[in-house]
Amino acid sequence: MTQLPDCLYCRKDQRLSDLMIEVAPLQVSTLYLFKEQTYRGRCVVAYHEHVNELYELPDTELARFMQDVTRAARAMKAAFNPAKINYGAYSDKLPHLHVHLVPKYTDGPSWGTTFTMMPEPKRLHSEDVYAGLIAQIKAALV
Amino acid sequence: MTQLPDCLYCRKDQRLSDLMIEVAPLQVSTLYLFKEQTYRGRCVVAYHEHVNELYELPDTELARFMQDVTRAARAMKAAFNPAKINYGAYSDKLPHLHVHLVPKYTDGPSWGTTFTMMPEPKRLHSEDVYAGLIAQIKAALV
Numbered sequence: 653m654t655q656l657p658d659c660l661y662c663r664k665d666q667r668l669s670d671l672m673i674e675v676a677p678l679q680v681s682t683l684y685l686f687k688e689q690t691y692r693g694r695c696v697v698a699y700h701e702h703v704n705e706l707y708e709l710p711d712t713e714l715a716r717f718m719q720d721v722t723r724a725a726r727a728m729k730a731a732f733n734p735a736k737i738n739y740g741a742y743s744d745k746l747p748h749l750h751v752h753l754v755p756k757y758t759d760g761p762s763w764g765t766t767f768t769m770m771p772e773p774k775r776l777h778s779e780d781v782y783a784g785l786i787a788q789i790k791a792a793l794v
Numbered sequence: 795m796t797q798l799p800d801c802l803y804c805r806k807d808q809r810l811s812d813l814m815i816e817v818a819p820l821q822v823s824t825l826y827l828f829k830e831q832t833y834r835g836r837c838v839v840a841y842h843e844h845v846n847e848l849y850e851l852p853d854t855e856l857a858r859f860m861q862d863v864t865r866a867a868r869a870m871k872a873a874f875n876p877a878k879i880n881y882g883a884y885s886d887k888l889p890h891l892h893v894h895l896v897p898k899y900t901d902g903p904s905w906g907t908t909f910t911m912m913p914e915p916k917r918l919h920s921e922d923v924y925a926g927l928i929a930q931i932k933a934a935l936v
Contacts, residue, residue: 706881707864707871714864715857722849722856729849739848741881744898744906756886764887769908 661698661748672696675786676793678720680713683793685786686752690771691762693732693755693785697721704747721751723793728755730792731785738767803840803890814838817928818935820862822855825935827928828894832913833904835874835897835927839863846889863893865935870897872934873927880909 660667672684678697686694697720703709709717725737734755741751754767762768802809814826820839828836839862845851851859867879876897883893896909904910 705867705871705879706860707867707879709864711857711861714860715853718848718856718860719853722851725847725849729847736884736886737847737849738886739881739883739893740908742878742898742908744878744880751881756884766882766884766908766911 657702657748659702659746659748661746661750662702673782673786675789678723680716681720683720683724683789685782685789687777687782688770688772689777689781689785691754691756691760691767693728693734693789695724695728695753695789696750697724697753698748698750702747703749704743706741706749709749717749721753724789725753727789727792727794728753730794731788735763740767742769799844799890801844801888801890803888803892804844815924815928817931820865822858823862825862825866825931827924827931829919829924830912830914831919831923831927833896833898833902833909835870835876835931837866837870837895837931838892839866839895840890840892844889845891846885848883848891851891859891863895866931867895869931869934869936870895873930877905882909884911 656662672686675683675685681697681699684696684698686696699717728737732755735758736756738754738756739751743750756763761771798804814828817825817827823839823841826838826840828838841859870879874897877900878898880896880898881893885892898905
């Protein structure tokens with residue numbers, strides 16, 4: 653049996669579910685709703701394999717991953733109508749390729765600057781709020 | 795005569811040259827060295843047309859743009875050997891698609907967190923330092 657790396661995206665364990673909720677599988681990745689919702693509709697797209705750097709992907713795989721990222725972004729735009737979507741891939745210490753997709757609103761937090769990774773880490777949301785956001789994204793995921 | 799948008803990436807005027815220096819044209823974009831060099835080797839890849847959102851690009855064009863981004867990242871890795879490269883596309887108020895490529899070092903600033911857009915905006919570097927960095931990237935751009 654192949655041992656999975658000790659990585660939350662590979663093991664999909666509680667470390668993952670503490671941070672995000674699965675919305676839908678995409679071509680070569682999974683779309684998650686990020687639980688920290690200071691930026692309404694914020695999501696993560698995580699690649700399906702344990703690869704660290706975007707530049708490690710062969711061109712055809714890179715194209716498919718970015719199609720997943722833009723498909724998710726289009727759905728977020730349709731669902732929540734942000735003024736702009738921000739994209740960030742950092743993962744200095746979590747070597748598994750994932751992109752943060754962060755909707756920005758002209759009257760909302762961090763407009764005109766970079767988003768904050770964890771603006772209010774203790775913030776609580778009800779399961780109903782998450783379910784509602786997920787339903788909106790799924791309905792817009794074409 | 796077509797009027798260019800009042801955009802620094804389209805007009806390539808002093809607003810651009812205050813912030814960055816051209817390294818090389820790529821397939822559908824231009825690679826620039828960012829003058830603020832707190833993160834050694836930091837660059838920008840700017841798309842060649844005045845498009846705002848990544849998801850506005852048709853799939854073939856998206857693939858070519860991301861090939862440019864990863865080609866630049868590979869060159870930065872080869873030139874400076876950072877532990878990780880961060881990627882950020884924000885542009886809430888500057889509607890022209892560009893990606894910040896920020897090398898991160900385990901003993902350097904912001905390791906393990908998001909990079910800062912303008913950590914030391916007044917920082918001065920000599921033209922020689924910029925020329926040296928550009929030469930290293932160009933030599934590694936395969």
